[in-house]
Amino acid sequence: MTYLENYKKWLSSDKLSEAEKNELTALAGKDDEIKSRFSSNLSFGTAGLRGTMKVGMNAMNVHTVAQATQGFAALILKENRANDGVVIACDSRNNSELFSKTAAEVLAANGIKTYIFDGIRPTPELSFAIRELHAVAGINITASHNPKEYNGYKAYWDDGAQLPPEHAKIVSDEIAKVDIFDGVKKTDFESAVKDGKIIVIGSEIDKKYLDTVEKQLVNPEAVKNVADELKIVYTPLHGTGYKMVPEILTRIGVKHLYTVPEQMISDGNFPTVKKPNPEFAEVFKLGIDIAEKVGSDLVIATDPDADRVGVVTRTSNGDFMTITGNQMGALLIDYIISAYEKTGTMPSEPYVVKSIVSTELASKICKAHGVTIHNVLTGFKFIGEVIKKYEAEGHGTFIFGFEESYGYLKGTYARDKDAVVASMLITEMTAYYKSKNMTLFDALGDLYARYGFSAEQNLEVNMDGLDGPEKMKALMVSLRENPPKEFGKAAVTTVGDYNTGLFTSLLTGEKTPTGLPKSDVLYYILDCGDVIVVRPSGTEPKVKFYFLTSGKDKSETDEKIALYKKTISDLI
Numbered sequence: 090m091t092y093l094e095n096y097k098k099w100l101s102s103d104k105l106s107e108a109e110k111n112e113l114t115a116l117a118g119k120d121d122e123i124k125s126r127f128s129s130n131l132s133f134g135t136a137g138l139r140g141t142m143k144v145g146m147n148a149m150n151v152h153t154v155a156q157a158t159q160g161f162a163a164l165i166l167k168e169n170r171a172n173d174g175v176v177i178a179c180d181s182r183n184n185s186e187l188f189s190k191t192a193a194e195v196l197a198a199n200g201i202k203t204y205i206f207d208g209i210r211p212t213p214e215l216s217f218a219i220r221e222l223h224a225v226a227g228i229n230i231t232a233s234h235n236p237k238e239y240n241g242y243k244a245y246w247d248d249g250a251q252l253p254p255e256h257a258k259i260v261s262d263e264i265a266k267v268d269i270f271d272g273v274k275k276t277d278f279e280s281a282v283k284d285g286k287i288i289v290i291g292s293e294i295d296k297k298y299l300d301t302v303e304k305q306l307v308n309p310e311a312v313k314n315v316a317d318e319l320k321i322v323y324t325p326l327h328g329t330g331y332k333m334v335p336e337i338l339t340r341i342g343v344k345h346l347y348t349v350p351e352q353m354i355s356d357g358n359f360p361t362v363k364k365p366n367p368e369f370a371e372v373f374k375l376g377i378d379i380a381e382k383v384g385s386d387l388v389i390a391t392d393p394d395a396d397r398v399g400v401v402t403r404t405s406n407g408d409f410m411t412i413t414g415n416q417m418g419a420l421l422i423d424y425i426i427s428a429y430e431k432t433g434t435m436p437s438e439p440y441v442v443k444s445i446v447s448t449e450l451a452s453k454i455c456k457a458h459g460v461t462i463h464n465v466l467t468g469f470k471f472i473g474e475v476i477k478k479y480e481a482e483g484h485g486t487f488i489f490g491f492e493e494s495y496g497y498l499k500g501t502y503a504r505d506k507d508a509v510v511a512s513m514l515i516t517e518m519t520a521y522y523k524s525k526n527m528t529l530f531d532a533l534g535d536l537y538a539r540y541g542f543s544a545e546q547n548l549e550v551n552m553d554g555l556d557g558p559e560k561m562k563a564l565m566v567s568l569r570e571n572p573p574k575e576f577g578k579a580a581v582t583t584v585g586d587y588n589t590g591l592f593t594s595l596l597t598g599e600k601t602p603t604g605l606p607k608s609d610v611l612y613y614i615l616d617c618g619d620v621i622v623v624r625p626s627g628t629e630p631k632v633k634f635y636f637l638t639s640g641k642d643k644s645e646t647d648e649k650i651a652l653y654k655k656t657i658s659d660l661i
Contacts, residue, residue, distance in 0.1 A: 095127040095146060104152070104270045109144045125555060133157060133261040135254050135470065139232055139241035139628050142184055146269070149240040154188045154230075155273045157242055158195040160264030161226070162274075164256060165201055170225040173247070174202035176290075178215035179230035180394040181328050182240050183357035185209070188230040190278045192242075197286040198274035207291035209355060211329045211395030213498075213507035216249040217298045218290070220502065223247075231394040234366035235628075237359050250473030250504035254606070298502075299333065302510045303340055305500045307428040312342040312520040319520050320385035322376045323512070324349040326365040327356045328393030333509045338516055347383055349375045359393075367392055367399025368495055370411050377401060377409050386528050387519050391508040397495040398508035400515055402529040415448035415545040416533055417515070418491035422451050423536055424518045425489055425499070426458045436486035440479070442472045445605075445612065446622045446635040447493040450536070450543040457540070460488070466587070466608050467624065469496055473504035493545060493635070541639055544646035548634040548654055549626075550661060557630035564632055564661060568611055568623060573660060576613065576621055577652025585612030621653060 090098070099105065100113050116123050126145025131138050131153050138157055140149045165171060175196050179185035189205060196203045204222060206215075212229055219227040227245035235241070244252045244260065252260065267273060281287040312319065321343055325331040331353050338346055351361050352375060359365045362372045367390040376388035388401045388409070400417060401409045412420070422441055429435040440461040443451050455462040465471035472490040479485035480501070491497045496506030499514060522532050537543065552560040569588075574581055574595075585592040585603055587610040592601045603612075611623040620637040636653050640646040 092124045092128040096123050099127070099145070102270050105144070109150075112144045128555065130264075133160070133257065133264055134627060135252055135257045135468065136627050137241060137243040137251070139235070139239060141238045142240050149184075149188070149242070151187065151191045152269050154191050154242060155195050155275065156267050156269045157260075157264055158192045158228070159199070159267045159273045160260045161228070161244055162196055162199040162201055163263035163266075164259050165225055166199065167259075168225065171199070171201040173225035174204055174222060174288075176215060176218045176222060176224050176227040177203065177205040177230075178210045178212070178218070178227070179206070180212075181209050181355035181357055182230075182232060182393060183237065184240055185230045185357065188240065188242070189228070191275075192228050192230070193287050194275045194278050194281065195273060197281040198276040203281075203287045204290050205287055206294075207289050209329045211333055211507070211509055212243070213396055213503045213505055213509060214294065214298045214333070216245065216503035216505040216507075217301065218294050219245055219247065220249045220504075221294065221297060229394070233394055234364065234368070234392040234397060236364050237357060241628075245505075248473060248477055248504055250477075251468070251470040253470065253474070295333070299337055299340065301500065301502045302337055302507070302513060305510050305514065306341060306517060307425055307514070308432070308517065308521065309341070311517045311524070315520050315523045316342050316344045319343065319516075319523055320345040320347065320380075320383055320387075321516055321519075322347045322349070322380045322383070322385045322388040324352040324372075324376045324388070324390045325395065326352055326362060326367065326372055326390055326392060327354060327359050328365060328391065328395060329355075330391035330395035330508060330512075331355060333395065334389070334391060334512045337509055337513050341513060341517065343516060345383070345385075347379050347385065349379060351375060365393050367397055368414070370401070373399075373401045373409070373411075380409070386523070387516075389512050389515060391512065392495075395508045396506045398497070398511045398515070399495050400529070402519075404528075404530045410530060412529060412533070413545065414491070414493040414495040415450070415543075417495070418443065418493065418497065419448055419450040419454060419536060419543070420529065420532060421491070421497060421511075421514060421518065422489055423454050424521065425514075426454065426460055428521075429488075430458065436488065438485040439488045440475075440485050441488060442475045442490040444468075444471070444492045445610070446624070446637075447491060448543055448545050449620065449637055449639070450540055451491075453540045454536075461485075464605075466605055466610065467492065468627070469498070469506050470504070472498065476501055476504065542642055542646065543639050544643065544650070545638065546636045546650050548636070548657060550632045550634070550657075552630045552632065554630075561625045561630065561632050565609055565611070565623070565625060568660070573613070573656065576615060576656045577649060579615035579617045579619060579649070581613050582616050583614040585610075585614070587612070617649070619649065
């Protein structure tokens with residue numbers, strides 16, 4: 090069907106509400122918008138669904154959510170695991186509760202046991218609940234840190250990690266078979282709850298989750314030792330962390346916890362920020378104002394589904410600076426390993442997992458302490474896969490995993506990044522350094538003194554519009570067909586292509602396997618030791634360039650990154 094035929098089909102459907110029909114009627118004469126909404130379906134991948142909330146095939150609404158859930162149900166039924174159940178959670182975004190109940194209605198109508206939280210919950214708690222309830226799968230309605238116009242549908246499997254590629258493909262194929270209006274089974278939510286087909290869960294899971302998170306403390310006395318002096322400012326950015334983070338910090342002994350009142354209100358419009366993303370310095374403004382008043386050294390912010398956490402800390406002159414995801418990952422690894430060594434509690438065969446686009450400083454720290462480190466593709470499910478492999482083999486102890494995009498995990502109770510446990514560990518680490526009259530800024534300087542200065546930066550090339558996916562594909566093809574010989578003043582010595590699964594030395598021609606699954610990622614190693622990684626985003630119309638650099642100081646790494654960016658602008 091053409092996009093106009095799809096548009097007319099939706100407009101004539103009796104499954105649409107009056108408000109939905111009015112929205113579509115208002116599109117008359119707006120051909121580009123009609124084409125955008127009806128030329129293709131919202132694609133289902135390993136990250137599930139993500140898109141803007143509006144009426145149409147290529148958007149997030151009750152109809153696309155129901156269709157996706159019907160496709161997901163088909164996989165669960167094929168696996169004969171309907172009785173194991175599916176756990177559903179949602180964040181504070183507009184329509185999240187509606188979409189979560191829609192998914193529950195579809196699952197229940199398909200004879201699949203369904204658990205649903207009694208309100209908004211962090212993503213990592215969903216991952217925990219899947220494992221705790223021995224469910225076959227999970228669904229989380231969230232668009233993570235995206236702007237307010239977005240929502241999403243994350244699908245999880247029985248290990249608590251997001252769907253592996255092979256399962257995601259099955260779901261995608263099944264969705265394609267489902268007529269969005271006539272092919273979906275649905276029941277009434279309240280009736281299904283009354284009949285026991287949908288089970289509402291809440292405080293009992295909360296307690297078990299927080300008990301488990303608390304067990305991930307490295308030094309339970311660290312906060313208590315400086316509790317009278319330690320001051321923490323926290324903001325959930327209108328999201329799901331509003332309850333769990335304050336509770337866990339109070340549990341571990343924080344006496345002086347200050348929250349940002351305006352941002353403690355769960356609100357899908359995110360009225361105090363342009364984007365509810367703790368990677369952006371501007372979201373900390375209200376928190377810093379409070380920190381200045383109360384004399385806090387630290388401000389913690391979590392994103393709407395509380396899987397990412399960002400931090401600002403005081404510098405030596407009293408100003409506040411952002412600690413990047415890479416810097417925090419390195420600080421936490423160093424702190425955890427050092428604490429284990431000091432107390433003689435290092436577990437057997439310890440290992441750390443990070444993404445290939447995250448700082449190599451982490452590798453230097455692990456190597457210095459004899460800790461194994463694994464590099465995986467971007468996406469926390471790949472960190473989960475390493476944990477799963479070790480567990481299946483019956484050896485190794487996972488001590489930490491992280492991605493540069495502000496995602497961290499300690500413990501195997503969940504298989505997704507967890508801002509609740511990360512907020513706890515960051516607070517513990519801050520307390521430890523406070524006992525030594527140091528801030529996290531000081532600790533970072535000490536880290537660079539021991540391992541050398543390191544700096545990482547990202548460049549995002551936006552490719553909006555209907556032809557965005559084609560432009561992204563064309564850029565990756567061009568980089569493969571005309572590979573750059575140098576970036577800035579540095580020559581490329583090795584090219585890794587994760588599509589072919591090979592690293593190729595440009596000096597010797599030798600080829601070695603990447604050891605990782607096939608993926609549309611290019612990896613350049615330069616003669617100065619720096620690394621540049623290129624990959625298309627899986628959730629947004631952009632190609633991302635990652636610069637992993639080292640040097641004698643910040644001015645040197647800044648100069649190199651500027652030259653790398655110029656090379657890329659010349660290439661595209």
